Amino acid sequence: MLSQNFMLEKDPLSLERIRQILVRLEDTIIFDLIERAQFAHNPRIYIRGSFQELRDMEFDGSWLEWFLKEIETFHARARRYTSPDEYPFTSNLPVPVLLPLAFPKILQPNTINANPSILSFYTRSIVPRITRRATLALAAIKRSNGIIGDEEYEDDGNYGSAATIDVEVLQAISKRVHYGKFVSESKFLENPAVFIPHILTPNPTALEALVTKPEVERKLLQRLRKKAATYAQEFSADGEAIVNSHLNGSAKIDVDGVVELYESYIIPLTKEVEVDYLLHRLDGLSQDEINDLATAC
Numbered sequence: 001m002l003s004q005n006f007m008l009e010k011d012p013l014s015l016e017r018i019r020q021i022l023v024r025l026e027d028t029i030i031f032d033l034i035e036r037a038q039f040a041h042n043p044r045i046y047i048r049g050s051f052q053e054l055r056d057m058e059f060d061g062s063w064l065e066w067f068l069k070e071i072e073t074f075h076a077r078a079r080r081y082t083s084p085d086e087y088p089f090t091s092n093l094p095v096p097v098l099l100p101l102a103f104p105k106i107l108q109p110n111t112i113n114a115n116p117s118i119l120s121f122y123t124r125s126i127v128p129r130i131t132r133r134a135t136l137a138l139a140a141i142k143r144s145n146g147i148i149g150d151e152e153y154e155d156d157g158n159y160g161s162a163a164t165i166d167v168e169v170l171q172a173i174s175k176r177v178h179y180g181k182f183v184s185e186s187k188f189l190e191n192p193a194v195f196i197p198h199i200l201t202p203n204p205t206a207l208e209a210l211v212t213k214p215e216v217e218r219k220l221l222q223r224l225r226k227k228a229a230t231y232a233q234e235f236s237a238d239g240e241a242i243v244n245s246h247l248n249g250s251a252k253i254d255v256d257g258v259v260e261l262y263e264s265y266i267i268p269l270t271k272e273v274e275v276d277y278l279l280h281r282l283d284g285l286s287q288d289e290i291n292d293l294a295t296a297c
Contacts, residue, residue, distance in 0.1 A: 012106050013186040018179060023223075025176045030228055032169040033130050033261075034253045040135045040156040045163055046123040064123065065090075067163040068170070087178050089115045089170065107181050108283070112276050114177050114269055115170075121265045122170060129257045176266060180273035187211060188281055192293040199282050200290075204275050211274045217267060221259055228258040 011017060044050050045063035054066055061069070072090045075081070079096035081088050084106050139153050187210070188195050198206040232251035233241045282290055 012104075013182060013189065015183070015186050018182050018186065022176060022179060025172060025179075026224055026227060028172045029169065029176065029261075030224075030231055030253065030258060032165060032172055033126075033258060034231060036127070036162065036165040036169060037130045037253050038134055039131060039158045039162045039165070040138045041128055041131045041154040042156065042159060042162045043128075043154055045159050045166075046127070063159055064119075064163050064166055067167055071167055085175055085178065085182070087113050087115055087174055089119055089174070107185055108277075108281055110181070110277060110280055110283075112178075112181065112273060112280075114273050115174055117269060118170060118173050118177060121269075122166075122173065125265070126257070126261055127166070129260075130254055132254065173266060177270050177273055180270040181277045183270075184211060184274040184277045184281070188278060192296055195278060196282070196290065196294050199278055202279050204279065207275045207278045208271055211278075212271065220267075221263055224262055225255060225259050228253060228255040 048062045048065070049055060049060055051063055051066075054061070054063065059066055059069075068089045072081075072088045072093055076088065076093035076095075077097045079098050079100060080086050081093065082096060082100045082103075084103060134156070135154050138156050142148075142151065142153075194210060195207065197203075198210070229251075230241070232253045232255055234252070235241055282293075285293075
């Protein structure tokens with residue numbers, strides 16, 4: 001997982017630095033999706049209460065939620081979620097074993113966490129699409145072995161492997177979406193006077209217009225499609241891409257599905273995080289502090 005060392009970073013709110021991190025996260029997300037695409041949908045792991053083994057442990061959530069809880073419990077003890085760019089999917093986690101690091105003040109205190117929405121759209125919309133080829137291949141194998149009807153689709157039994165990769169994808173998407181806070185803070189500090197009237201009003205539509213850059217989004221989606229199409233290919237032993245290896249349904253990942261993930265889910269949700277952060281940017285500040293910000297530039 002991509003990490004930023006906030007103890008050494010000179011300017012964590014540099015838009016160029018943030019852009020570099022977001023570009024690298026594109027690679028992480030694409031490669032994780034490629035790994036998930038080799039397994040079938042396995043919808044059972046997303047249904048709460050579908051595993052008797054978990055109910056016997058008095059856990060009523062889904063297999064994936066249990067995975068997240070166990071992994072994030074360990075990570076919380078190792079103080080992962082004290083970092084300003086890390087957000088858990090699980091609530092009521094234990095306190096860290098170690099004392100917290102003295103991170104520099106980067107973001108305003110806030111409680112914005114988009115992970116419930118991320119978990120929902122990922123399991124409901126993204127997983128079925130990116131696993132379609134593996135699911136269809138599984139069904140063909142099952143039919144050849146005389147298994148037909150409801151039993152032939154979706155479930156290959158690789159619950160542990162699928163959930164392990166799901167956690168990696170979810171954590172990468174979460175980091176990418178919540179970096180919207182860094183973008184908003186950077187743009188706010190660049191020119192507070194432009195934002196403050198729309199925060200005090202409040203006017204979410206105006207704030208969204210201030211943080212939205214259509215040309216940047218267009219280039220992002222263009223770059224993402226090129227990356228996904230490249231990584232979807234097979235490569236020879238000497239590192240050369242095998243011509244047309246990503247065509248005729250043989251690609252390692254659904255390229256259009258990757259683009260849709262960003263266009264329909266990640267980008268809009270990031271904007272929501274950016275706007276929500278700005279709406280609360282002045283919380284706890286006195287009128288004098290707000291006036292000082294308004295006249296800072």
